Amino acid sequence: MAGVLVYSDSSDSALELVTLGSKLGREVSVVVLGSEDLSDQTKKVSVNGVSTVYQISSDALSNLLAGPTVDALESVYSRVSPDYMFFSSTKKGKELAPRLAARLKIGCITDAMKPELNENGITAERLVLGGNAIATVASRGPAVATIPLRAFERASGNASPNVIKIEDFQPRPTRTIVLGRKEKQKGQVNIKDAEIIVSAGRGFKKKEDLAILEELAKVLNAVVGASRPLTSDLGWLPEDRQVGLSGTTVKPKLYIAVGISGQIQHLTGMRESKLVVAINTDKNAPIFQECDYGIVGDLYAIIPELTKDLKLQLGR
Amino acid sequence: MTQQPGTKEKKNPLEIIVCFKHVIDETELRIDRANNKINFEGAKTKISDDDKNAIEEAVRIKEKNGGIITVVCVGPADAKKSTKEALAMGCDRARLIVDPSFQDGDALSTAYILSQVVKKIGKFDLILTSTGTTDSYTGIVGPALAEYLDLPQLTYASKITISGNKLTVDRALDDGIETVECEIPALVTVSREINQPRFPTLIQIMSAGKKELLEWNAQTLGINPSVVGKADSKVEVKSLSVPKSARKKVIFEGKPEDAAKQLAEALLKEGAVK
Incomplete structure (x- = not known):
């Protein structure tokens, strides 16, 4: 065999x-x-x-x-x-x-x-x-x-x-050379190994609004991820924050999807998460089929409230 | 056969080949969860999202360096619609490859067919593909096509620069950006972040109809049907099913402050936040 x-x-x-x-x-x-x-x-x-x-x-x-x-x-x-x-x-x-x-x-x-x-x-x-x-x-x-x-x-x-x-290895001739490499900066966010991820989607209306999610992330010691439109199309966050089929597959203990409808391209990258939370205005959004806890509502109203509650409860 | 570097006259225009797949629009599929079925009836189709980035990049390279873009699609007959869209985006001519014997092949088979198409086209400096298509996302076609044509593969490109015979590519890898250089001809697979595909104008859409669109089949390409498609596939799709979710799906509605409070409590109870 x-x-x-x-x-x-x-x-x-x-x-x-x-x-x-x-x-x-x-x-x-x-x-x-x-x-x-x-x-x-x-x-x-x-x-x-x-x-x-x-x-x-x-x-x-x-x-x-x-x-x-x-x-x-x-x-x-x-x-x-x-x-x-x-x-x-x-x-x-x-x-x-x-x-x-x-x-x-x-x-x-x-x-x-x-x-x-x-x-x-x-x-x-x-x-x-x-x-x-x-x-x-x-x-x-x-x-x-x-x-x-x-x-x-x-x-x-x-x-x-x-x-x-193997001593007699003979590679074929190659015409490709490496000119340089820019490693991801040290201390830069690594969503792959994060225990808690809060991810942003199209529900955010502008880049500056991500600040409310960063507040929540700070309280939870979480890292901020994003769906593909925010990284690839809008460029609001670097590509290495993208959760999904064409980004990174993550497996955190807690995944909070905020303003993410749940295109399967995204779900694929986070479906192994232990606990999934979804916040979205559209109650028919596919993400609600894939979450443990969900809130149907406006993230702009909910996130600050959630941050405030968790801050209080966790004593931060 | 591919050209050898150096044989290309510098004054000749850059010859670019870009490949795309005509796919079912996965965002508009109807899923019948109760019967574990996907309803393909009347499903919309499109140019695979990531392939649009490859087409866009080809057009941008041409805008900068001059050149001729041949767009290639192996697909069903109704891929003509997508092929015209690619022409409207700025490709100069199209080869639509349709043959019943090409149906239901695995990705390696598609790459082989494309390699024969490229050989028939003959002259080229650069082949562009996406990193993966939105339907099956195997990511096989680019590297396999490079192998069949004995070309260097520069994958996950987030930036492409061409100067004379020199091709420089930034590759978006897992741990950072790697800049590589090689002489053309070469095959490059593009990352989604490389560009924002354009929407063709009405004039471009109208004029696309006048551009050269040739339909080729197994016979035109001299491909023996027994070595492609389902007949030769080394990987077969046995069945399709709908993913099942075992999530709790507890939904809080009502006032934001109440819902937020309920959620915070649930997270604490779960021990999910500390």
């Missing part, structure tokens, strides 16, 4: 993929790539359930650009001949998986939820039509899949897998 191969641009996410591989009852091999010494990365993924770690260190992999990275993954894949290969649904994972699949002439399932093995391949669920529907999809044979972040716990434990260094 051939195993599964996993790769992620983050070691933590790779550990989630290891858990998935073990759950499927397969032998799991992990690929680590880079341009320097890979022993730290290798150590991080040397956890229970991992049988082999494949390392490729090459100057061509210093920026993990798609071209050389796919070349490297292809070389490991052809050596291991796994049945399945899993990536994280990070932006990098989602640009690598399709290209590798096209090269290997095997199936590709992105954002695969509840992946399971069937007789011939993988079955998984995908949110489609803006999240209005769940498509059950199946591969006919070997496939690569990208798995949403935090869908599985991280594998743990200290294990001693085989470590195989």
